[in-house]
Amino acid sequence: MSPAKDVLLEFLGLEDIDALFVDIPPEVRVDNLDLPAGLSEAETVRKVSRILERNRTVGEVTSYLGAGYYDNYVPALVDALLSRSEFYTSYTPYQAELSQGLLQVLFEFQSLVCELTGMDAANSSMYDASTALGEAALMARRITGRREIVIPTLLDGERKAVLANYARGPGIRVREAGYDTEDGTLDLGHLEELVGNDTAATYVEAPSFLGQLDSKVTEVQDTLSGALLIVGVHPLAQAVLRPPGDYGADIIIGEGQSLGAWMNFGGPSLGLFACRQEHIRKMPGRVIGLTKDRRGDRAFTMTLQTREQHIRKGKAMSNICTNESLLAVGAAIYLAFQGARGLRSLATNLMDRARELMGHLDGVPGFQAPLFPGSYFNEFPVAHKAPFATLRERLARHGLNGGVDLSTVLPQAAPASLFAVTDRHTPDDFQELVRALEGGK
Amino acid sequence: MTFRQARNDEPLLIELPQEVDGTIGPSARVPEDLRRTELGIPNLEEFQVARHFTRLSQMNYGTDSGFYPLGSCTMKYNPKYAESLAASPKARRLHPQQPEETVQGALQILFELQEMLARVAGMDEVSLQPVAGAQGELTGLLMARAYFEERGEDRSEVVLPDTAHGTNFASATMAGYDVVEIPSKEGVVDLGALEGAVSERTAAFMLTNPNTLGIFESEALTIAKLVHAQGALLYYDGANLNAILGKTNPGKMDFDLAHFNLHKTFSTPHGGGGPGAGPVGAHGPLTEFLPLPLAAYDGVRYRLDYDRPKSIGKVRAFYGNFGVLLRAYAYITRMGADGLLRVTERAVLHTNYLRARVEEYLPVPFGGLRKHEFVASAAPLREKGVRAIDVAKRLIDYGIHPPTIYFPDLVDEALMIEPTESVTQEGLDAFVDAIALIKEEDPDRLRAAPQNAAVARVDEVSAAKRPILSWRMMDR
Missing domain, CATH: 3.90.1150.10 (Aspartate Aminotransferase, domain 1)
Incomplete structure (x- = not known):
């Protein structure tokens, strides 16, 4: 026992440390934790590093995986600034005066999300895109009082699965609108059929789950019959795509991982959530507002807190408390680093690379790229004669990894994968991929 | 004991001088109906961005800045070895859909952390998928729902003491339950009020122990008996777990479900509000309803187990906040039982x-x-x-x-x-x-x-x- 401890115990007039735990009755006491003994810092680092060594990163196995998470280059500046422990070791900025730095950054993050999406307001993060979609469905239910949501059947399975659970509590029914099997675009007719007077919202994505730039999303606003329009975006694509607010979006969600975050094996990532001004009091999550201090100087604070659980309890808009603030800080740094020009050039670059890879893959016997005609952003569906598992094994033998399996999303189609490019891929990578595919075996 | 925080009049990003021409035209690669013509994001030099955010960081306060006795938030020191491990490309440059054979290390960490947390909490199995305490609560309550649905029991209420965190109320509502609030007596659960409130309509009673007054609920086992006697489940809110490690655990107190706040008890940084991690442990038949997938190990290889037919499915994409889980794994490894x-x-x-x-x-x-x-x-x-x-x-x-x-x-x-x-x-x-x-x-x-x-x-x-x-x- 350390000397300092003795002094404190003595002050309390206690014999030993156990005297502090006599309120835990013997029937529920345990003797110790069933865990190994501790290690030194050096041993800990060696042990954990050795385990991590067993991973083969996408830097070691060149990969074309995407579907929401991308290995785009993270500028050194983002990590450098995120290592400021004034940011990363702080709590939720409940005490505004002591937290102006973080509050201003989060206000800027919200503003930047609004610039990308064309919305008036954004919150300061959701857990990820899948939960942002779940929360958007709940918000639409609150605003409209209706109980159904229509989503495209061509949608990430993770998002569908999470939405199903968020929909369970309030009993929201989820209906799936089909697609045109000729070109993979939205089936507007089917969508319109599904939308009725109990539809709270229609959800579409731009680009689509398959990476397609489908102009039909701009016509969805004509099919709504009083339902809200929720649009899922890819934030980097927003540098070249029209803000969905222009074509009637009420709520916008998205996966913000590509805004300067690492993939982290899927988490943490960053749920983006923005809406029109008239809906802000129904919005979930923490929001930062601009105000003044007592001297009349500009100041920032958490605001509209009466929507939140720590004030409103069971009547809150959501249960969210801990969110992904630090990733929002990273996204603000990333967007400021890129600027409009950097973002525009990155987006164009990704589209060019995607076209380049598409051309290469389409030339490989047994491959069709893209599976559906049309314009694509950074990823596109590829049909291949070989089953997905066979293709994966073949590429693994060459130290490569292809795209995401589409068999559950396109069950009736031939084997297909979703190939994504990043700003780290080089023309040599594409050549290597083509050689591996053409080499057979 | 005087303290002076930096008082930088730092402009907004859009107010900083822009010397770069920021105009962007429409992109011909994009179908006409979808083309963007302008983007209101300022164009700055890198040094401007570095100075802006550095000056803002000086107007913020973390656990590295000083004492942070923020109740219920467990603002302890966040050790730096965990940060440097989590910054390894071997952790960060992993895509969630890589083949399992390329992520054996990540799966090992998930599997072993599941096991460690199960032992810490006295639970049978743990899911690492929920990414916040509140999401752990929602997960646990959705599991309770599925459990009662399977048993054909229609239970519509969640009972909470008045000392409960606000998230408990909101999570219960989100999971579709009506909340029944009971008053405390002398700062702990009023057993009479609990007995009066719990019925065949009750799905769960949620309890934070020690509670938000910092008082240990010594009648934990009586509470468990009262709740279980009505066929209801007992849920442990792990926000205050830092107070009982190695002294007692939720399993020992007969809880059926429990969540952890790794960003509290296990020292992962709060990040100004997040990211966190809110793993959920379950006991007995409840384990079958845990979210998908769990990490599994057959003695040779680690894999993801999706073959759990009664699972509630997913509450968040993929496997949770791996970067946070890794830090907690490192912390538990370093600290050990002692x-x-x-x-x-x-x-x-x-x-x-x-x-x-x-x-x-x-x-x-x-x-x-x-x-x-x-x-x-x-x-x-x-x-x-x-x-x-x-x-x-x-x-x-x-x-x-x-x-x-x-x-x-x-x-x-x-x-x-x-x-x-x-x-x-x-x-x-x-x-x-x-x-x-x-x-x-x-x-x-x-x-x-x-x-x-x-x-x-x-x-x-x-x-x-x-x-x-x-x-x-x-x-x-």
Whole structure:
């Protein structure tokens, strides 16, 4: 026992440390934790590093995986600034005066999300895109009082699965609108059929789950019959795509991982959530507002807190408390680093690379790229004669990894994968991929 | 004990001088109907961006800046080895859909962390998927729903004590339950009220133990019997787990479901509000309903187990916040059984010492020991026109992050104080000295606090009345 401890115990007039735990009755006491003994810092680092060594990163196995998470280059500046422990070791900025730095950054993050999406307001993060979609469905239910949501059947399975659970509590029914099997675009007719007077919202994505730039999303606003329009975006694509607010979006969600975050094996990532001004009091999550201090100087604070659980309890808009603030800080740094020009050039670059890879893959016997005609952003569906598992094994033998399996999303189609490019891929990578595919075996 | 925070008049990003031409034209690669013509994001030099965010960081306060006794938040020190491990490309450059053979290390960490947490909590199995305490709650309640649906029981209520965290109420509502709130008696669950509230309509009773007053609910087993007698489940809110490591655990107290807050108990940084991780443990038949997938190990290879037909499915994409889970894994490895026990003992010792000393100046309602935190009342200062918020803001001038205020509701003018293990005796005494000074200070001075922070008292009322949430709303 350390000397300092003795002094404190003595002050309390206690014999030993156990005297502090006599309120835990013997029937529920345990003797110790069933865990190994501790290690030194050096041993800990060696042990954990050795385990991590067993991973083969996408830097070691060149990969074309995407579907929401991308290995785009993270500028050194983002990590450098995120290592400021004034940011990363702080709590939720409940005490505004002591937290102006973080509050201003989060206000800027919200503003930047609004610039990308064309919305008036954004919150300061959701857990990820899948939960942002779940929360958007709940918000639409609150605003409209209706109980159904229509989503495209061509949608990430993770998002569908999470939405199903968020929909369970309030009993929201989820209906799936089909697609045109000729070109993979939205089936507007089917969508319109599904939308009725109990539809709270229609959800579409731009680009689509398959990476397609489908102009039909701009016509969805004509099919709504009083339902809200929720649009899922890819934030980097927003540098070249029209803000969905222009074509009637009420709520916008998205996966913000590509805004300067690492993939982290899927988490943490960053749920983006923005809406029109008239809906802000129904919005979930923490929001930062601009105000003044007592001297009349500009100041920032958490605001509209009466929507939140720590004030409103069971009547809150959501249960969210801990969110992904630090990733929002990273996204603000990333967007400021890129600027409009950097973002525009990155987006164009990704589209060019995607076209380049598409051309290469389409030339490989047994491959069709893209599976559906049309314009694509950074990823596109590829049909291949070989089953997905066979293709994966073949590429693994060459130290490569292809795209995401589409068999559950396109069950009736031939084997297909979703190939994504990043700003780290080089023309040599594409050549290597083509050689591996053409080499057979 | 004087403290002065940086007071940089840092402009907004859009107000910084832009020397780069930012115009962008439409892209021909994009179908005409979808083309964008302008983008209102400023174009800056890298050094401008670096200075902007560095200057803003100087106007923020973390656990590396000083004492942070924010009740219920467990603001302990975040060790740097965990940060450097999590920054490895071997952790960060992994795509969630890589073949399992390329992510054996990541799966090993997930699997072993599941096992470690199960042992810490006395639960049979743990899912690492929920990414926050509140999401753990939602997950547990959705599991309860699925469990009762399978049994053909229609249960529509969740019972909560009045000391419960706000998230418990909101999570119950989100999971589709009606909330029944019961009053406390002497700062703990009123067993009579509980017995009256729990019925065949009850799906679960949610309990934080030690509760938000820092008091251990010694009648835990009686509570469990009452709840289970009605066929209802008992849910453990793990926000305050830091107080009982190696002393007791939720399994031992007969809880059926429990969540952890790795960003509290296991020292992963709060990140200004997140990311966190809120794994959920389950006992007995409840394990079958845990989210998909769990990490599994056959003695040779690690894999993801999706073959759990009764699972509720997913509450978040993929496997949770891996980066946070990795930090917690490193922390538990480093601390071990002995280290974690010492953490709890120190945290509890600090709390009881600080409580005894603060009580010299302010009342601390309800007697007995405290565990991780205690709640003092600033009510005696009301007669001079001073409120808990004034005490909190004045503490800033003394270089101390204020406690949680006005929670829990059952203490008038509540100051909820959680010192954690990460403070010296001198630090604790400095807090007491500050309270002693504040008690005697001129009320006007207290109401004018803080003086030494980046800004003076912030007007939160007009912020809410006329919300300005973005640059574009500033001009309206």
